[in-house]
Amino acid sequence: MSNWTPLAILALALGGAWAVACVEQAVAGVRVAPALVLRRAAGQLDQPLAVPAGRDAWLYHLAPPLLLVAAVVALATVPWAPGFRGVDLSTGAILFSAALAYVTPAVFMAGWGAGRPLAVLGGFRFVALMLGFAMPLAMVVTAVAAPAESLRPAAIVEVQHTVPMVVVQPLAAVLFVPAAMAVALLAPFDLADATTELEGGAFSEYTGLHAGLIALAQKVLVLAIAGMTAALFLAGWQGPLLPPAIWMALKTGAVVAGMLWAGRRLPRFELERLLTFAWVVAIPAAIGVIVLGGLITLLFYR
Amino acid sequence: MVVSGLHPAVVVPDEQAWTMAGVDVRAAGFAPTATPAAASILAGPERIPAELAAAVGDAWNLMGDPRRVEILGDPFAAGVPLTEVLELERHGDHTGMDHGGHAGMDHGDHAGMDHGDMMEITGEPSRDGLVMEATDVALGPLSPALPTGLAVELSLDGDIVASCRVRATVEAHRDALAPRAWAAATGDLVGGERIVAVELERALSHAAWLRRVAQLLGWPLLADRAGDAVAALLTEAPARVDFDAARRALEVSRRLVESRAFRSRTAGRAVIDATGARALGLTGPVARASGVPVDARSEDPAYAELGFEPVTREAGDAAARAQVRAQEALTAVELARAALEADLPAAIDSTVEGPRGPIGDGAPPGAAEAVALAGGLVIGLEWSAALAALASFDLSPWRGSAR
Numbered sequence: 001m002s003n004w005t006p007l008a009i010l011a012l013a014l015g016g017a018w019a020v021a022c023v024e025q026a027v028a029g030v031r032v033a034p035a036l037v038l039r040r041a042a043g044q045l046d047q048p049l050a051v052p053a054g055r056d057a058w059l060y061h062l063a064p065p066l067l068l069v070a071a072v073v074a075l076a077t078v079p080w081a082p083g084f085r086g087v088d089l090s091t092g093a094i095l096f097s098a099a100l101a102y103v104t105p106a107v108f109m110a111g112w113g114a115g116r117p118l119a120v121l122g123g124f125r126f127v128a129l130m131l132g133f134a135m136p137l138a139m140v141v142t143a144v145a146a147p148a149e150s151l152r153p154a155a156i157v158e159v160q161h162t163v164p165m166v167v168v169q170p171l172a173a174v175l176f177v178p179a180a181m182a183v184a185l186l187a188p189f190d191l192a193d194a195t196t197e198l199e200g201g202a203f204s205e206y207t208g209l210h211a212g213l214i215a216l217a218q219k220v221l222v223l224a225i226a227g228m229t230a231a232l233f234l235a236g237w238q239g240p241l242l243p244p245a246i247w248m249a250l251k252t253g254a255v256v257a258g259m260l261w262a263g264r265r266l267p268r269f270e271l272e273r274l275l276t277f278a279w280v281v282a283i284p285a286a287i288g289v290i291v292l293g294g295l296i297t298l299l300f301y302r
Numbered sequence: 303m304v305v306s307g308l309h310p311a312v313v314v315p316d317e318q319a320w321t322m323a324g325v326d327v328r329a330a331g332f333a334p335t336a337t338p339a340a341a342s343i344l345a346g347p348e349r350i351p352a353e354l355a356a357a358v359g360d361a362w363n364l365m366g367d368p369r370r371v372e373i374l375g376d377p378f379a380a381g382v383p384l385t386e387v388l389e390l391e392r393h394g395d396h397t398g399m400d401h402g403g404h405a406g407m408d409h410g411d412h413a414g415m416d417h418g419d420m421m422e423i424t425g426e427p428s429r430d431g432l433v434m435e436a437t438d439v440a441l442g443p444l445s446p447a448l449p450t451g452l453a454v455e456l457s458l459d460g461d462i463v464a465s466c467r468v469r470a471t472v473e474a475h476r477d478a479l480a481p482r483a484w485a486a487a488t489g490d491l492v493g494g495e496r497i498v499a500v501e502l503e504r505a506l507s508h509a510a511w512l513r514r515v516a517q518l519l520g521w522p523l524l525a526d527r528a529g530d531a532v533a534a535l536l537t538e539a540p541a542r543v544d545f546d547a548a549r550r551a552l553e554v555s556r557r558l559v560e561s562r563a564f565r566s567r568t569a570g571r572a573v574i575d576a577t578g579a580r581a582l583g584l585t586g587p588v589a590r591a592s593g594v595p596v597d598a599r600s601e602d603p604a605y606a607e608l609g610f611e612p613v614t615r616e617a618g619d620a621a622a623r624a625q626v627r628a629q630e631a632l633t634a635v636e637l638a639r640a641a642l643e644a645d646l647p648a649a650i651d652s653t654v655e656g657p658r659g660p661i662g663d664g665a666p667p668g669a670a671e672a673v674a675l676a677g678g679l680v681i682g683l684e685w686s687a688a689l690a691a692l693a694s695f696d697l698s699p700w701r702g703s704a705r
Contacts, residue, residue: 008319012694029526030307031307033307036307047342047366048340048366050364050366097601104526117437117438117439118378118439119460120437121458121461121685122439124460124461128311134696143543149616184497186521187520188520190520190687194520194686195446195517195520196446196517196520197334197447197518197685197686197689198447198448198516198685199336199441199445199446199447200335200336200337200339200340204336204337204339205337205339207339207366208342208366210666211339211340253571264522264523265523266521266523266563267516267519267520267521267524267564267567268519268520268521269565270566270567270684270685270686270687271461271684271686273566
């Protein structure tokens with residue numbers, strides 16, 4: 001990590017968010033208009049801020065920046081190339097889960113602060129969802145880190161030089177991807193900000209800079225979880241012929257496209273079903289994944 | 303949260319109503335938003351029913367500057383000029399405006415919101431034994447979750463519906479959601495021409511309804527296919543309809559409606575059995591989904607010549623109602639195509655079966671009954687399930703009076 005790393009991560013967040021918006025257009029089948037994304041964002045900043053009349057306005061104002069900070073910190077832990085490993089902490093994988101944990105209070109604050117019943121309901125839904133899915137997410141990360149004997153994401157990428165982790169621990173990937181999508185508010189897990197169903201849900205009242213920050217934060221979140229999926233399961237920057245950074249960009253792009261595509265193909269899940277799945281299937285399975293990860297490490301990585 | 307080349311707009315009335323008036327909102331360049339806050343354009347009609355004026359004014363006030371109005375057409379052909387409504391709001395001069403609708407507007411009670419009241423703990427434990435806080439929610443008449451003009455007052459126990467009352471708020475001479483069926487009922491359309499117009503309108507109505515339900519369920523795949531069907535059917539002249547494209551899109555839509563994904567959100571919800579449907583005097587697809595084969599077309603000799611059979615299902619739940627409409631849309635396209643080619647008797651004088659039920663003398667039978675019934679059937683359902691179940695009735699917000 002050099003002195004330039006924070007700047008590079010911010011640039012990556014902005015550029016990446018823009019790229020995610022373009023992929024979103026492509027997946028939705030509309031003509032990709034990269035300039036339009038920027039024009040929309042600029043137009044949004046022109047709008048005045050809407051201020052709710054409720055008494056918890058400070059929660060409402062604090063939620064968008066908190067969401068963005070959580071997203072950027074999560075993004076900072078993603079290793080992009082041997083020469084650009086983000087913040088590269090020895091506990092980076094834990095920091096990633098910890099940063100995502102702050103998405104929950106941010107969404108809840110947004111919903112509660114808006115003070116409308118449906119916005120509050122959106123916040124409650126997200127808390128319930130995260131209670132179920134935050135644990136499998138963190139547990140799966142631990143299992144994937146076992147072969148590398150390190151929680152440093154770059155080390156996890158390096159240990160996959162022969163076989164990508166998705167082949168070694170497929171069940172871990174199956175649990176990680178939906179949980180990560182739920183954190184990033186992606187369809188079909190977009191229960192907190194369900195557009196028509198909750199009239200915009202937790203984020204329904206935001207305009208101007210607030211709305212811009214939330215849209216940015218959500219796209220940075222998508223980039224962060226897609227980047228981490230590529231790093232943890234698809235061997236990150238490793239690949240033949242092409243430079244490492246290109247491999248990582250290609251894999252991340254493919255994961256982003258795949259997640260957004262899945263969101264268009266499936267109807268939104270109902271909360272009750274998701275929670276049943278989380279508590280009855282995902283959490284026990286995640287414990288199994290940890291045991292399995294340990295066995296695999298002992299048998300093949302020592 | 304899809305970014306596209308369309309302008310985010312508050313669309314009044316909703317997309318389904320514009321479709322029935324022959325206007326494709328998206329082709330005109332507008333994407334309806336979930337909230338007024340996210341829009342900078344209000345796309346509306348030249349004149350709006352007086353009952354909607356207050357709600358539209360509220361939405362306009364919640365839109366951020368800069369904002370502007372785009373007129374898409376004049377589907378109601380009656381009511382208060384839209385510019386007048388917005389001008390009044392702009393100057394804060396509310397005299398003469400009917401603000402009775404405010405209480406029913408979700409956004410109207412902003413200033414009066416009080417977390418203390420909203421989170422008050424009530425004594426009744428819910429079905430899981432927990433004492434939850436009761437929350438009152440008023441949706442409509444301008445909610446993206448409902449057809450424009452429909453108002454719903456709910457009380458939520460956590461996210462479970464504890465009570466629900468549905469109201470159709472707009473008094474109208476004719477139902478703006480089925481203009482051709484009404485024209486046929488009043489004798490403005492006759493013979494084969496009548497069958498073609500009414501059947502194409504049925505297919506269009508069911509496809510537009512399916513698109514709205516898909517949007518409610520958060521399912522772009524189905525919304526896109528239903529939208530393709532709408533696009534194929536939405537033409538000026540029946541002869542110019544792309545029957546093959548409409549058939550293909552409706553066939554895919556029907557398969558998606560019968561898929562497990564759709565059934566998991568709708569099956570077993572808001573069930574009406576055949577006895578109940580008969581006793582309540584329900585009509586149209588709602589009755590047919592409960593296994594009651596009532597259909598005004600069965601008595602029409604011209605339809606008999608085309609080999610018409612009513613579409614029915616037995617389950618009587620939200621899934622069955624969707625299946626009936628998806629199948630009926632396909633049948634309607636076939637009937638319209640056959641009627642275009644066949645030489646049918648000119649003088650037919652029977653009740654017209656519209657997209658929601660028969661239209662004859664007086665108020666359409668079964669319509670008010672369905673509105674009164676729907677609210678009670680969603681009690682005990684979770685929020686999203688309740689909305690999907692309500693949508694399955696395809697209630698019209700127009701309280702159609704006599705011819």
